[in-house]
Amino acid sequence: MELLREEIQNEFVKKIEELSGQNVYACYQCGKCSAGCPLVGQMDILPHTILRLLQMGQKKEALDSETPWFCATCLQCSVKCPKGVDVAGIMDALREFLRRNGVEKMELQKIADRMWKKIPQQGLVSGFRKFSS
Amino acid sequence: MQYPYFPGCTLTNKAKGLNDMAKAGADILGAPLKELENWYCCQANFSSVTDNLMNHLAPVRTLIAAAKEGQKLVVLCSTCYYVLKRVSAIMARDEEKRKVVYEFLEEEYTKPVEVVHFLEYVRDEVGFDKLKENVKMDISVLAIAPYYGCQLLRPSKELAFDDPFEPSIFEEFLGALGCESVDSPFKTECCGSFLTTFSEKGVEDCVDRVLTYAGKNGAEAVTTSCPLCNFNLDWAQKEIKNKNEKFNNMPVFYLTELMALALGIEVPVEVWDEHVVDPRPFLAEKGIVKRTAL
Numbered sequence: 001m002e003l004l005r006e007e008i009q010n011e012f013v014k015k016i017e018e019l020s021g022q023n024v025y026a027c028y029q030c031g032k033c034s035a036g037c038p039l040v041g042q043m044d045i046l047p048h049t050i051l052r053l054l055q056m057g058q059k060k061e062a063l064d065s066e067t068p069w070f071c072a073t074c075l076q077c078s079v080k081c082p083k084g085v086d087v088a089g090i091m092d093a094l095r096e097f098l099r100r101n102g103v104e105k106m107e108l109q110k111i112a113d114r115m116w117k118k119i120p121q122q123g124l125v126s127g128f129r130k131f132s133s
Numbered sequence: 134m135q136y137p138y139f140p141g142c143t144l145t146n147k148a149k150g151l152n153d154m155a156k157a158g159a160d161i162l163g164a165p166l167k168e169l170e171n172w173y174c175c176q177a178n179f180s181s182v183t184d185n186l187m188n189h190l191a192p193v194r195t196l197i198a199a200a201k202e203g204q205k206l207v208v209l210c211s212t213c214y215y216v217l218k219r220v221s222a223i224m225a226r227d228e229e230k231r232k233v234v235y236e237f238l239e240e241e242y243t244k245p246v247e248v249v250h251f252l253e254y255v256r257d258e259v260g261f262d263k264l265k266e267n268v269k270m271d272i273s274v275l276a277i278a279p280y281y282g283c284q285l286l287r288p289s290k291e292l293a294f295d296d297p298f299e300p301s302i303f304e305e306f307l308g309a310l311g312c313e314s315v316d317s318p319f320k321t322e323c324c325g326s327f328l329t330t331f332s333e334k335g336v337e338d339c340v341d342r343v344l345t346y347a348g349k350n351g352a353e354a355v356t357t358s359c360p361l362c363n364f365n366l367d368w369a370q371k372e373i374k375n376k377n378e379k380f381n382n383m384p385v386f387y388l389t390e391l392m393a394l395a396l397g398i399e400v401p402v403e404v405w406d407e408h409v410v411d412p413r414p415f416l417a418e419k420g421i422v423k424r425t426a427l
Contacts, residue, residue, distance in 0.1 A: 021183045038323045038342070042335045070335060073178075074323035075287035079297060089181045096182045111330055118368060118409065119329065120143040120360040122212050125177035127330030129188075 007057035019093035033077030106131035138166035148360035154389035192220035211359035215284035269397030278352035279303035317347035384412035
């Protein structure tokens, strides 16, 4: 990973801050968000490291990560953050940025026939909203 | 005092146990739930991105409709409660957004409607004492772990439902019904939510934690007020058991099903049929439901 002074505070990071209404530089890397995240076992990069990547202007690493897709918006991170950063809101902004660029993660064929009959409507609607562009 | 009631999409379709038993129970308690005449899907997600107000329109329409029928709107599904309450909070505090939304809808409400959860409704409008007085069946043999999940509690400042770290309203409700409520360390953790359409493995990990530790504390079943939590906790058990023989399956009840049992309401077969882990053998073993009635 190459760190360049001119990449810090780039347009991408400004867009994520605008979408989420959050200041990514407020994070001081205590890691409480990652410690409290129930989905951290599925993530390839820890939530507080995603914040660090944004602080360093690392667009590609942040967008290539699977981490934002595994955020269930349970808000454990957001209520635990001592700096008041809504980490889940930033994950939502990253997802939104990707969706607006055509990334699609909803694979209907993967929802097995047997589950189809039982899954509540809200599970499908929120799935479409979070994973589909 | 009667307030309009918002059932939401899932309750009128795949979570009849939650909806029908709430209505039947509320009738007995003398606080009938009158369905809001004109309601819309809550959108199932609160949209946190700052530049898209479209996703708030349907909840605002519902809030406008509700304000015409009463000062409060009673909601039972945790997701609907979460979305409606958060959208209501945004509309109350952000004048600029409120203006854009109202101009688009060409309608606005003049007084804000208060979104209350069914548990708050029973506590504040009926009273847990009165609920207790109406109990017809002794269900004290049931050891139940209440599961709050996320959407009743967080963000705590906006929802102001209960203490976000040590909530107690569910326990008080179960106490009034007369069953033993079992504390468990992951009662306010996530069930995996909408990841169920994306990563069953992720959901299974969450559910395994919630149920295993509830079981270790002595719970024989759990209870929820959210159809998606209910589905995840119920559905994921089969695969968890496949991977780990030592895992103990346990029934997942809607809070209103337990209320119906305690109030002596006959729970229809269709309600029990909605479950994945069938609660009937457990209830029969406890003597709550007669085997002949199954």
